[in-house]
Amino acid sequence: MDLWKISLNEYNNYDNKKYETLFTLANGYRGIRGALEFSSKGNRGNYIAGIFDKSQSQVTEIVNLQDPLGFNIYIEDEKVDMDECVLDNFNRELDMQSGVLNTRFIATTKKGKSIDIRCERFVSRNKINRWASKYELTPLNFNGKVFIENYIDGSVTNGAWDVMNKNKHFKVKSIFDSNPGIALTIETNDNNMKSLELTTLMGENERGNIFKTRRYSEFGETVSEVYETYMTEGKTATIFKYGISLSDKDMKCDLFTAGTSELKDFIKDGYGAELEEHKKIWRKIWDEIDIKISGDEKAQLGIRFNLFQLAASAYDGDTKVSIAAKALHGEGYKGHIFWDTEVFMLPFFIYTRPKVAKALLMYRYNTLKGARENAAITGYKGARFAWEAADEGLEVTPKWGFDYDGNAVRIWTGDEEYHINSDIAFGIVEYYRATNDKEFLVNYGIEILLDTAKFWQSRVEYSKAEDRYEISSVIGPDEFHEHVDNNVFTNYLAKWNIEKALFFKDWLKTEDNVVYKVLCSKLGLNDEDFKLWDIMAEKMYIPKSEDGMIIEQFQGYFDLADIKITQYDENEMPVWPDFEGNKLGETQLIKQADVAQLMIMLPEEFTDEVKKSNYEYYEKRTMHKSSLSPSMYSILGLAVGDRQNAYKYFMKAIFTDLEDNQGNTDFGLHAAASGGSWQSAIFGFVGLRVNKEGILNINPWLPEQWEDLSFNINWKGSRVSISILKDKIKVDSTGKITLNIYDKKYLIDKEKQLVIAR
Ligand code: BGC
Numbered sequence: 001m002d003l004w005k006i007s008l009n010e011y012n013n014y015d016n017k018k019y020e021t022l023f024t025l026a027n028g029y030r031g032i033r034g035a036l037e038f039s040s041k042g043n044r045g046n047y048i049a050g051i052f053d054k055s056q057s058q059v060t061e062i063v064n065l066q067d068p069l070g071f072n073i074y075i076e077d078e079k080v081d082m083d084e085c086v087l088d089n090f091n092r093e094l095d096m097q098s099g100v101l102n103t104r105f106i107a108t109t110k111k112g113k114s115i116d117i118r119c120e121r122f123v124s125r126n127k128i129n130r131w132a133s134k135y136e137l138t139p140l141n142f143n144g145k146v147f148i149e150n151y152i153d154g155s156v157t158n159g160a161w162d163v164m165n166k167n168k169h170f171k172v173k174s175i176f177d178s179n180p181g182i183a184l185t186i187e188t189n190d191n192n193m194k195s196l197e198l199t200t201l202m203g204e205n206e207r208g209n210i211f212k213t214r215r216y217s218e219f220g221e222t223v224s225e226v227y228e229t230y231m232t233e234g235k236t237a238t239i240f241k242y243g244i245s246l247s248d249k250d251m252k253c254d255l256f257t258a259g260t261s262e263l264k265d266f267i268k269d270g271y272g273a274e275l276e277e278h279k280k281i282w283r284k285i286w287d288e289i290d291i292k293i294s295g296d297e298k299a300q301l302g303i304r305f306n307l308f309q310l311a312a313s314a315y316d317g318d319t320k321v322s323i324a325a326k327a328l329h330g331e332g333y334k335g336h337i338f339w340d341t342e343v344f345m346l347p348f349f350i351y352t353r354p355k356v357a358k359a360l361l362m363y364r365y366n367t368l369k370g371a372r373e374n375a376a377i378t379g380y381k382g383a384r385f386a387w388e389a390a391d392e393g394l395e396v397t398p399k400w401g402f403d404y405d406g407n408a409v410r411i412w413t414g415d416e417e418y419h420i421n422s423d424i425a426f427g428i429v430e431y432y433r434a435t436n437d438k439e440f441l442v443n444y445g446i447e448i449l450l451d452t453a454k455f456w457q458s459r460v461e462y463s464k465a466e467d468r469y470e471i472s473s474v475i476g477p478d479e480f481h482e483h484v485d486n487n488v489f490t491n492y493l494a495k496w497n498i499e500k501a502l503f504f505k506d507w508l509k510t511e512d513n514v515v516y517k518v519l520c521s522k523l524g525l526n527d528e529d530f531k532l533w534d535i536m537a538e539k540m541y542i543p544k545s546e547d548g549m550i551i552e553q554f555q556g557y558f559d560l561a562d563i564k565i566t567q568y569d570e571n572e573m574p575v576w577p578d579f580e581g582n583k584l585g586e587t588q589l590i591k592q593a594d595v596a597q598l599m600i601m602l603p604e605e606f607t608d609e610v611k612k613s614n615y616e617y618y619e620k621r622t623m624h625k626s627s628l629s630p631s632m633y634s635i636l637g638l639a640v641g642d643r644q645n646a647y648k649y650f651m652k653a654i655f656t657d658l659e660d661n662q663g664n665t666d667f668g669l670h671a672a673a674s675g676g677s678w679q680s681a682i683f684g685f686v687g688l689r690v691n692k693e694g695i696l697n698i699n700p701w702l703p704e705q706w707e708d709l710s711f712n713i714n715w716k717g718s719r720v721s722i723s724i725l726k727d728k729i730k731v732d733s734t735g736k737i738t739l740n741i742y743d744k745k746y747l748i749d750k751e752k753q754l755v756i757a758r
Contacts, residue, residue, distance in 0.1 A: 003300045004097040006658070011090045011105070013083055016042035017161075017666035022305075022657060023094050023101050024329040024669070025121060028315025028356075029128040030245060031328025034094070034101055037071040037119070039082040043160050043666070044069065047328050048195060048247050049321035052335065052390045053169035055189035057158070059388075059396045062324065062335020063169040064158045066184050068197040068243050070151030070224070073117070073137065076144055078109045080117070085109055089116075096308040097286060098279040099125060106140065114140040125285070126277035128317065130266050133241040139231045146231045148211075148239060150201045152184040154221035158331055161666075170195075175223040177216040178260055180267065181242070182223045185255060195247040196255040198263050203229060203239040210237050240271045250318070285311050288712060289352045291681050295707035302654035303681060306674035309657075310348055313671060316355040319362035320391070326668025333668075336388035336396060337363075339420045342427030343601065344628060345675030350434050351682070351713040357431050358440055364424050365444040367393025368451065375455050378415075382454030382523070385424050387417040412482045416475040418459065421452040422493035426601060429500055433690055436716045442512055446504050450523055453501035453533060456494045460536055468541040476554060477597050478590040479626075484554040486541050489598045495540040496602065498533045505530065549613045551595045563587040564620045571661060572648055574623050588621050592629035596622070596636045600683070603639065604692050612640040619645070627656045631676025635684040638701060647703050650680045685709060686724065697740040700724045700758075720748075730755050 008019060016035070020042050023034025033045035046065045054060040073080040085107040093102045101121045108114040116138040124130040137146070154172040159165040170186040173194060181200025187193065203210040211227040218224075231237055244263045246255050266274065289307045293300045313327035325340045326332040341360060349357035364371075368383055370393025375384035386395040397414025428445040431437065460469040471494060476487035508516045520526060543552035552558050561582045567575040579587055595614050599606050606614075615636050624630055634649035656673040657665045682688050686709065687699030696715055702724060710723040718735030729741060731754040739746050741756060748754050 001297045001301065003297060004095060004304065006094040006096065006301070006305060008092040009090065011082065011087055013039055013041035018660055019092065020045065021329045021665050021668055023092065024309075024312075024327075025099065025101055025123040025131070026309075026312040026328040027123050027125045027128050028313060028328075029250075029317065030123065031313070032069065032123055032131065033330065034092075035069055036082060036103065037069055038073075038080055038107070038117075041083060043330075044156070045330055046156070046197075046245075047335065048245065048249065049318065049324075049328060050249055050391055051188065051193055051195060051247060053188040053190050053193075055167060055169055057165065057167045057169075057334075058398045058400065059334065060190075060390045061158060061167075061169070062331060062390075063188055064156050064160075064331060065170070065195050066172070066186050066197050067153040067156050068131075068199050068245065070149070070153050070222075071133070071135070071241060072147075072149040072151070073115070074147040074149070075109060075111075075113045075115065075139075075142070076146075078111055078113065080107050080109065080115065082107065096304055097282065099123070099282045099308075099312070100275075100279075113142045116140055122275060122278055124274055124278045125281040125315075126274060127262075127266075128315070129245055129262060130274060131243040131245065132266075132271050132274065133243075134271060135239040135241070136236050137231065137239065138236045139233050141233060143232050144230070146229050146237075147226050148201060148203065148229060149224055149226045150182065150199055150241060151222055151224035152182060152197050152199060154184050154186060154223075172221045174256075175218050176256065177223075177225075178256070178263075180260070180263055182216065182225050183256060183259060184221075184223050193247065193249055194255055195245065195249075196259045198244040198246075198259040199241060200263065200267075201225070201227060201239055201241050202267065203227060203237060205235060205237050210239075242266050242271070285353070289348075290711065291678070292708065292710040293681075293706055294709075295705045296703070299651065299654065299706075302651070302658060303677055305658055306654055306677040307348075309669050310345060310671065310674045310678070311353070313669070314349065314353075314356045314360060316353075316359045319359050320366050322360050322363040322389075323671055324668075325671060327671040329671075330666070330668025332664065333388070334390075334396075334398075336390055338388060338672075339423040340628065340672035340675070343423045343597075344631075344672035344679070346427045347430065347683070348675050348678040350431050351715075354431070354435050354437070354714050357435075358437065361424075361428060361431055361440070362444065364393075364427075364448060367391075368448065370394040372451070375458070380455055381458035382456075383421070383448065383451035384418070384455050385420045385452070387414045387420050413475055413479060416473060416482065417479075418471070418474055419476065419487075419490045419493055421455055422490075422497040425449050425452050425497040425500060426493065433694060434715060438511070441504065442508065442515055446501075446508050446515075447519060447523070449497070449501040449504055450519065450525060453498045454523060454525065454529070456498055457529065457533060457536065460494065460540070463541075466541070468539045469536050470541045476594050477592055477628075478553065478594040480589060480591045480623075481554065481557075481585050484556070486543055486555040487594075488542055488551050488553060489594050491540050491542055492598055492602070492605075495537045495542075498537045502530060502533055502537070549610060550617050551598075551610075551614055553590065553594050553618075557588065561587045563589055565589070565623070571652075571659075573652070573661070576623070590618065590622050592624065592626035593622065593632035593636075594618070597632055599639075600632050600635050600679075603689050608640065611636065615640045615642065624652070627653075627662050627670040627673040628676060630656075631673065631680040631684075634680045638684045638687065643701065643703070646684060650677070650684065653677045653680055681709070682711065682713070686711075686722070688713070691740070695738055695740055695745075696720075697743075698722065698729075699742055700729065702726075718750075724758070726758070728755055728757050 020033040118136040176183040371383035388397040630649040631653035637646035
């Protein structure tokens, strides 16, 4: 098994959509779904992070832009269509090491002409506006005229698979014979944001150019160039397709002029040179992100897939975009950004690519205006981050959707899932803790901590009867229960958010008193507020069982029908139990980790005993109907000694998309599950955590078949390389660090490898 490659050896066009997601190529700036040029079955997607539009849809959504992949081969008058031809030797392979997608097959047309087709595609990590394909075409049993068509399709819509929600978010603005190539510019309906696709072909064999004539044409919303060539049996013709994508989101200039000049430069640099640079960058990225697992090929391949897709979904070049729940891989959840980013994906970036982590957090800073508006229009103060966000940070959660039986239901998450505020605060503290990036904290981070705390100040309710603060009518991470009071995840993290705001404002006061004063004046905060915050944090209500051992997910949860999971399907996932006449919300069944989630985020706040009893209680009631859930149970399971299930949950997480275990990979990557996969390996099996004193700890346990688990992390500016072998642990660091291993303290200095027995 090649542990860098995701392969597919059978063609079944029913699966095209799923593989379009799995084979998406992205570079943080944009994503192109892994569509096959020679099949019209599927759901092509071309997205640029940050290009959103609402027009006639329910809420604003990521725009599926004009499609630049168009490429047809005509052998005389027969088009090579994968769904019409006989196919042999079909193979697709995503080479994750170099970020290249390969497709190969032999197509035989109805008239019996066979052609061997090999395509290679990449979306450059070097120059983010460049992408390219290489086609190697070999006639196997004919000589004759072949026409190659290169086209850009502007008739694209969002939601092409769902007629009731299909929307076209742009108008084709202009079409050009651009010399070189063809160009198509679009403009979004609401904000008039423009984007340009520009492509051309260069064809050669050993004697040079192979094209005889070129015909340019425009049909409706499509622009095309067709080249005539003559092909000889057994001789390979190589065609390069060069692509440039630009948008005025990042470039305030004439897109067409900039695009043509960039395309010329690309041709001058050459396909091969750009590919080399692209591969070089991926090598560097892998050096930062890879997790090596020896002794378990399935786990190795699976974890790499998640690391690859996460790293492909973000870059440090734009602080106004973040990673959507489905990343740049599809239109699921309308390209919206959730807590998935800060709680599930961000740790991966903090520890492996901190500059990207910072850019992701800056997106929240840059959308504070929207968050403040969300608070104001719902009657609160401070900043209320949107449960689902797009370009401006305004709440864009749809109000209506469908339940599991297809009935229309009101979606309350945008109204009630407030915990997103503390999740973002959590991301900031976690980032600072691992990087010591004071500049970020002073200039941006603390403002978010304070303004989210200010929101909580206006949102909590004081109960005079109980002398405590409460938060009523919310949705916690478990979305099966709506309008609940005092969800512990929400309350606990609101309390934590307030405490951190207090702690860091004190820190700022001595660190930079001017910034402190300016901030207080900007946010309208003074010592009276801070005093009150202290009391609120202290008196926040946290419901628990009588003996204090089990946290009650929300007030009244223990009184619900106690239905537990008793059966598991062939994939070892829970089967819906009989609700015994209750509605789902009237039972104790939960959608995903909730109390467990809290214990993973704040491991230092709970004793091992409490963690264990909560894990045992909630694990039996968690349906894992969100892909966010299994990785979290794997981490908590390892913390409390449930090793067997931990491995099972880890494998579920890393194969979420590769095995399509939520059944909706067609619509994009489960990016939070990818982040959870990293966490499950590092926070789970390695047991990496930062203790209350801010010291890094590891406490590894490996499944029997794992011979070695190796990875790198960044810790306060040092790069730390850790290898966990069967009988020893090896640690290298580029700077001085303190590391606790199985609770014993070690000082590690640069160039002095620490080796200890296990
Ligand atoms: C989960 C949320 C998650 C969202 C986007 C929902 O099904 O319940 O926790 O944020 O999906 O991934």
